[in-house]
Amino acid sequence: MKDKVIIKFDNVSFAYKAIADDDEMAATAVVDGFSLDVPEGQFLAVLGHNGCGKSTIAKLMNGILVPDSGKVTVDGMSTSDDEKIIDIRRTVGMVFQNPDNQIVATIVEDDVAFGPENLGVPPEEIRKRVDDALEAVGMYEFRGREPHRLSGGQKQRVAIAGVIAMNTKCVVMDEPTAMLDPHGRQEVMDAIRMLNKERGITVVLITHYMDEAVKADRVVVMDKGKIVLDGEPRMVFKNVEKLKALGLDVPQATELAYRLRKSGFPIADDILDEEECASAILRALEVK
Amino acid sequence: MPILSAKGVAHLYNKGTPSQSKAIYDINIDIEEGELVGIIGHTGSGKSTLVQHFNGILKPECGQIIVDGTDIWSSKKATREARFKVGLCFQYPEYQLFEETVYKDISFGPKNMGLSEEEIDKRVQLAAEYVGLPKSLLDKSPFDLSGGEKRRAAIAGVIAMQPKVLILDEPTAGLDPRGRDKILEMIKSYREKTGSTVLLVSHSMEDVAKIATKVLVMNNARVEMYGTVDEIYSRSEELREIGLNVPQVSKIFEILKKSGLNIGSAYTVEKAAERILSLGGASV
Structure with a gap:
């Protein structure tokens, strides 16, 4: 089961269509010949500057958008197959950037119950699932609260x-922490990691924060609708120049090591965190 | 004389209700002309409430806000002037764009100041230049622009x-790294070119370290610290206690210092590299 692919992009292209000034249809390709396999249980981070096609990829993952050509398969089901769309949405859930745009109910637990109610889950089962889901994200004590009185991080956890x-197998999150303060970001990241590690839920996290991406199993970097880097965080972040040219950040520890190396200081190029960086600097100074 | 005082x-x-609480209190601060002040503090610490007092959007319960030597609540005229100063x-702020064209939107403020058409045009062009908006975008609808x-x-x-005094409340929130860097660069050069005072409310200790000359730390509705970047960032223990985190490079330097390395401090990657390289050179 470990290597079972839950989301598969096979040579997918997609363009948004708009009516141009001369009444012709104008199409801008956003995703072009895109292929990606997401194994079940993986924590995948997707990076790329605004307009690189990240959000389009996210929307293709549960059939909000369907490909113009190529195929997106979710747990064996094609998103282009209208009959499967409900099952696909049950498999892949989405969380968006703005916490205020995705809360529908006036009480926290009603909001969490909204999804299962629509699936026709029996009431006793809904009660169980709601309690369980709120426990999982550390929001159980807030179940009777009004969502608009919660902080941004709490709303995102709801x-x-x-x-x-x-009961989705996979959660796709499109910059869920972009509008949060550092504390809220931490709460959401803790919840995401818990879901992935303890419940085996596949996580696709689109983010601009490198400190979040380094915690993923795998990082995919996109540019102009294509994948330009793909691998473990350590392997991806060592491409400092390439990432900077793409308008992205690298962790400060990685950047510091990169700058030192460029000036001839003997230090490895695959440094990710502060502990590693400090001990590498100490070693290098001793050798000298 | 400070340009801005509380x-x-x-x-x-x-x-007057049972849920009455202090949003901010005991605020005594002098900000000198030309400073670029980073205002940090966790959510709910009073940052936004504080800056909204500086141009008279909020009226203080007690105490005085003094802009350019005048108590902004001393007369109606003073209050109005504070809103322009x-x-x-x-x-x-992009949610507040409302005009048909970018040009009209930028000119809304100057128009309300009662300036001549000619002066308004000059100011719009200059402001667009400061923020790096090409002329070709001025006639577009603001809703056709990128984030x-x-x-x-x-x-x-x-x-x-x-x-x-220009106050920006989290101007980089929600932008990608490239968009963020453009805004920070813009703020820096705006201040350098105009000599204006800039207050920057931010959650990013990294951004503040990069461009600020002074740092103001809010905690529990009060000013906890005010000083230079060096003075504030060296108090990492206290910052952590109030829920703020120093940049990753500062943590690296803390570990180096604990290991007995006499290396000083650094709060940006550039500075850190410089310090380490100077050390490496000396010990060869």
Whole structure:
């Protein structure tokens, strides 16, 4: 089971169509010949500057968008198959950037129950799932609260609970922490990691924060609708120049090591965190 | 004389109700002309409430706000003037764009100041230049711009009023790294070119380290610290206690120091590399 692919992009292209000034249809290719396999249980981070096609990829993952050509398969089901769309949405849940845009109910637990209610889950089962989902994201004590009185990080955790209450196997998150403060980001990241490690839920996290991406199993970097880097965080982040040219950040520890190396200081190029960086600097100074 | 002062300022939320609480209190601060002040503090610490007092959006419960030597609540005229002298750009200012064209949107502020057409045009062009918006975008609808461009158009609208103090409340929130760097670069060069005072509310200790000259730390509705970047960032233990985190490079330097390396401090990657290289050179 370990290597079972849950989301598969096979040579997918997609363009948004708009009516141009001369009444002709204008199409801008956003995703072009894109292929990607996401194994079940993986924590995948997707990086890329705005407009690189990340969000389009996210929307292709549960059939909000369907490919113009090529095929997206979710747990063996094609997203282009209208009959499968409900099952696909039950398999892959989405969490978006703005916490205020995705809460529908006036009480936290009602909001989390919204998904399973729509799936026609029996009431006793809904109760169980809602409690369980709220426990999972650390929001159980807030179940009777009004969502608009919660902080951004708490709202995002409620949104995540709403997705897991539908028993999805996979959660796709499009910059879920972009509008949060550092504390809220930490809460959401803790919830995401817990879902992935303890419940085996596949996570696709689109983010601009490198400190979040380094915690993933795998990092995919996109540019102009294509994958330009793909691998473990350590392997991806060592491409400092390439990432900077793409308008992306690298962790400060990686960047510091990169700058030192460029000036002839003997230090490895695959440094990710502060402990590693400090001990590498100490070693290099001793050798000298 | 400081350009901006708060003397014994306090503000209450839900005044007179059982849920009354202090949003900010005991605020005494002098900000000198030309500084670029980074304002940090966790959510709910009072950062936004504080800056909204500086141009008279909020009226303090007690104490005085003094802009350019005048208590802004001493007369109606003083309050009105403060709104032009201190330009405040809210969080996610792009949601406040409303005009048909970018040009009209940027000129809204100067128009309200009663300036001549000619002066308004000059200011709009200059403001667009400061924020790096090409002329070709001025006739477009603001809603056709990218997220980063919208943000810069909104900031241009405040800059066009040519305030003595520019306050930006989390101007980089939600942008990608490239958009963020453009805004930070823009703020830095704006201050250098105009000599204006800039207050920057931010959650990013890295961004503040990069461009600020002074740092103001808010905690539990009060000013916890005010000083240079060096003075504030060296107090990493205290910062951590109030829920703030120093940049990763500062942590690296802390570990190096604990290991007995006499290396000083660094809060940006550039500075850190410089320090380490100077050390490496000396020990060869």
